[in-house]
């Protein structure tokens with residue numbers, strides 16, 4: 001037997017060694033499902049299967065890269081390179097480019113990200129004169145997304161009275177019109193959104209039997225990780241492609257299905273046996289990831305769900321420490337506890353920052369954790385925030401680049417036609433759009449044919465439009481010879497972007513320029529890397545595709561020596577020695593929005609199961625007594641999930657054991673109506689050479705009004721910087737006007753009318769305020 005196969009147990013070997021036929025591996029967290037997929041691919045290759053014939057679909061591109069590099073270690077680099085591996089979206093985007101003309105798309109179609117989709121939807125809502133408070137663009141977008149993932153085309157929508165009725169009942173009778181317009185506008189712009197990548201693949205495979213046959217023949221072996229979270233559209237693609245050879249291996253865990261809200265369908269896992277003949281079903285039971293305490297605690301949780309497949313998960317690992325549960329005062333307190341606990345564990349056990357993860361239910365919770373980590377100089381990275389490529393200045397550059405490749409791309413054009421300002425105003429743009437719609441052409445085509453079209457603009461504007469066209473066309477010519485990096489470097493200068501951003505010398509402005517530089521560096525790396533690969537050329541099109549499909553998770557460069565902060569949804573498939581699950585409170589986790597039905601609650605419970613099973617050595621659960629929700633401070637109750645864990649696996653910290661308070665007075669009720677939550681003082685960030693600060697958009701530097709007193713060093717008295725009428729800014733409440741100052745010395749309070757949150761009384765020695773004027 002090959003040596004690498006000895007790294008599998010018998011239960012894992014069985015599915016690994018079954019070369020042909022349909023098979024499903026159902027197993028709990030940490031039992032080696034992903035490992036089986038990885039080794040199975042290596043084994044197939046050793047059995048003589050050509051890597052070109054293997055398609056492997058993963059949950060993130062990062063997971064695909066990791067798998068590929070592990071396989072490369074076993075079979076060698078040059079072989080592994082030819083594997084088709086990636087997320088559904090990235091793999092099928094490639095195929096769609098090859099086959100685009102079948103569907104009437106240009107092969108250089110743009111991939112619209114959610115920002116682009118949102119802008120377009122807002123535009124359509126405005127254009128159709130609909131009430132934007134009823135037609136909320138995010139809801140409209142998610143509705144359109146769910147049609148697409150259920151393969152409901154515009155035509156199918158209008159033929160389906162039930163759907164129309166449902167939208168009408170939801171006070172959105174014009175949903176169909178928006179959907180129709182949205183689809184047409186995307187098509188006209190030569191653009192696909194994320195959902196189109198799956199929808200259009202399905203269309204391609206159903207409408208063109210020869211195309212289907214071609215890819216069935218190519219992908220003789222198909223493997224899917226995290227199968228429990230595939231949606232209907234993905235399910236159909238997998239089924240169609242595997243229909244001929246039926247060499248399909250899917251692995252998953254019904255207990256970790258957490259994307260139902262985005263259309264994932266757990267029935268895909270349950271029905272697998274029905275869909276194929278002679279399905280072999282495998283189960284893995286031994287968990288290699290976590291301690292006994294964690295495995296058993298997770299089992300006791302998932303046991304509470306009624307809808308589930310029966311599974312056994314056990315581990316031969318050590319008993320380990322009990323799961324630590326801690327009650328904190330508020331989110332600031334929670335953040336401080338997490339930060340000091342990470343710090344202590346790091347010292348005590350000689351751990352690296354990347355051995356820790358902090359998981360939360362909602363993105364908003366990261367702020368308090370970040371504040372606390374920053375204060376302690378613990379480097380961290382937030383996953384799933386605004387990705388680098390969605391930052392304003394980066395999107396500006398990207399929009400120019402997108403226009404070069406696909407001048408029909410309307411969202412890109414609208415973004416840059418007058419940025420930097422070149423005297424082409426909204427009125428002109430509106431006229432262009434109307435004309436473009438009228439002729440069913442793109443805006444750029446209209447601009448190129450101004451002499452043939454009666455566009456009511458003056459000759460000055462006409463000249464400006466034609467200058468813009470000339471500029472883009474000159475970039476296009478350069479694109480024929482230059483590589484992506486050279487072109488982008490030229491574009492940022494020639495378009496005037498760099499000059500524009502240089503005007504702003506504030507820290508934010510400088511950060512923008514740095515980001516653009518960073519992007520150019522990235523492009524240079526990309527060009528160099530691609531030179532070494534046989535199947536790519538480092539072209540701008542390839543770069544843009546990478547960018548469009550990059551999730552924040554895929555940004556490899558930034559992974560080292562940092563605590564990982566992310567939502568539980570993003571943590572799926574990952575593992576960390578130490579895991580902190582924060583915000584274990586009713587209405588937050590389980591989420592208030594997911595408690596209407598038993599099945600929603602069960603999905604929340606699965607989410608908790610996913611969270612807990614990320615931990616290898618130690619898990620922490622924290623909850624607070626009060627928390628800001630929807631702008632109000634509310635009393636919080638501990639999550640039912642804490643109670644649901646068998647108590648023998650838990651250890652409740654007594655309040656004294658974790659007192660890391662900056663100020664012992666915090667407990668005393670001396671602040672009146674001041675929310676304890678924001679009684680924190682933030683030191684300006686210290687940059688030290690050995691600890692590189694985490695990469696994030698730097699928060700506005702706050703000028704503290706006074707210094708807080710830490711650990712009883714003696715109060716630093718308020719020194720009269722602030723007076724009535726001053727305009728100030730607060731991290732959470734935004735801008736406000738000082739109405740009144742009262743009290744003296746350390747007790748000085750200010751009554752401030754904030755734009756978010758109304759009138760508040762703040763104790764100045766603790767308040768984080770910036771004086772604006």
Ligand SMILES: Nc1ncnc2c1ncn2[C@@H]1O[C@H](COP(=O)(O)OP(=O)(O)OP(=O)(O)O)[C@@H](O)[C@H]1O
Pocket residue numbers: 007008009012027028029030031032033034035036253256287288289572573574575613
């Ligand atoms: N036979 C084995 N011997 C040693 N370590 C193993 C073995 N099988 C799996 N592992 C290790 O156990 C951990 C969990 O494996 P893996 O990530 O493949 O599990 P999984 O079932 O995919 O988990 P999840 O459900 O969370 O995705 C990994 O660190 C893996 O390397």
Ligand SMILES: [Mg+2]
Pocket residue numbers: 033034035225573
């Ligand atoms: Mg896995």
